[in-house]
Amino acid sequence: MNALLISAAQRDALARWLDHLRALDAAAANTLTAYARDVTGFLGFLASHHGEAAGLSAIAHVDQSDLRSWMAHERGRGIAARSLARALSAVKNFIAWVADRENVDATAVLSARSPKFRRKLPRPLSVEGARDMIDQVGAQRDDWIAARDVAVVTLLYGCGLRISEALGLTGAVHPLPDTLRILGKGGKERIVPTLPATRAAIAEYARQCPYDLTRNAPLFRGARGGALNPRLIALVMEKARLQLGLPATATPHAMRHSFATHLLSAGGDLRAIQELLGHASLSTTQAYTAVDAARLMEVYEKAHPRA
Structure with a gap:
């Protein structure tokens, strides 16, 4: 998407938002780079979609149809559902930040659903x-x-x-x-x-x-x-x-996956494992419960007597 279509006001807002994430949320450099790329792509699409570059008010008043059009465009370019879900999260975060400064209620657009995708399970060793x-x-x-x-x-x-x-x-x-x-x-x-x-x-x-x-x-x-x-x-x-x-x-x-899975198999508490791994969200750690359940079923299938 042509980033030249983005207005100066939008570029400035993007830079200030990234500074905010860097200073207050201590976001990692790679995360900020990905966010900048995702939001720049969205803003470029928005300008092209509406036929002109716009200011901050255009961002604050983005509606669900704009998001759906952008997501359809991205899927048409071959962007995977997982990558699109990550990009949508960045875009919604940015829109919320702008809407707050423009005193606009962005609740409706922020409720837009992410594309569904199958989460990859960790692959530990025995x-x-x-x-x-x-x-x-x-x-x-x-x-x-x-x-x-x-x-x-x-x-x-x-x-x-x-x-x-x-x-x-x-x-x-x-x-x-x-x-x-x-x-x-x-x-x-x-x-x-x-x-x-x-x-x-x-x-x-x-x-x-x-x-x-x-x-x-x-x-x-x-x-x-x-x-x-x-x-x-x-x-x-x-x-x-x-x-x-x-x-x-x-x-x-x-080896990190194995550490978590083996702790869980030995009766480790999921919250404690979350802390040991440094996961920000428990949902990330919960992926190991699926691995543990899958292994249990594998053992069951091999060991259970068949009639």
């Missing part, structure tokens, strides 16, 4: 698969880098961290304490406990690492001493999964 993955990662080499890779993967599984969170740790956390303070998506802070196996893996890596793990430098180092590239962990796990015959979904993020 308990045995997670353990085998950690062992196989360690078997790839016989030097300090193997100890490093084992420490990272153990941390992902033992604490449920995102790869960015694990590689964002500095030497200040060594030796690993009983709990870690993690700064996650959107600046959301959480406390996660560490297991003895995780602390032992980090200690062994630190013992073998040829670089000084100073407080302000990255905890996990590349071969030349710089910050570890997450792609290297993805590659070592890819090699290990091929050797183990595990599916392509056995990625670094799958």
Whole structure:
């Protein structure tokens, strides 16, 4: 959509809205980039749809027919329902922000329904698969880098961290304490406990690492001493999964999925797991209940006697 059609007033409003999200909601940079792209596309469509660029009042008075026309246009371009639902959420947030400043009631347009889509379920490893993955990662080499890779993967599984969170740790956390303070998506802070196996893996890596793990430098180092590239962990796990015959979904993020699913299977409280994962919404964590139920039915089908 031609962004040149957007008026100066709308551009200014978009910039101020993004500043608002950045300052008050601590939205992540990638989220803001996606929001800017989605809303810019909508505003460009709106100007084209009505034949002219307009000011803020046009945004505040958008109706459901405008949204439906835009969504139909996006689907016609091949945009998937999941992506369109995310874009609609950004657009509605922006419209609400503008309407509030224009003193307009946007309740009707904000009630527009998102397109339906089937949510992808997390793809965790089994308990045995997670353990085998950690062992196989360690078997790839016989030097300090193997100890490093084992420490990272153990941390992902033992604490449920995102790869960015694990590689964002500095030497200040060594030796690993009983709990870690993690700064996650959107600046959301959480406390996660560490297991003895995780602390032992980090200690062994630190013992073998040829670089000084100073407080302000990255905890996990590349071969030349710089910050570890997450792609290297993805590659070592890819090699290990091929050797183990595990599916392509056995990625670094799958270790986080495995952490949550195995906690739930062991009777963990869903709210507590939400806090450990740093999910803003419980509905995100609830996806793991579907995984747990699916696994239960799979076991049932295999084990239950048939008449």
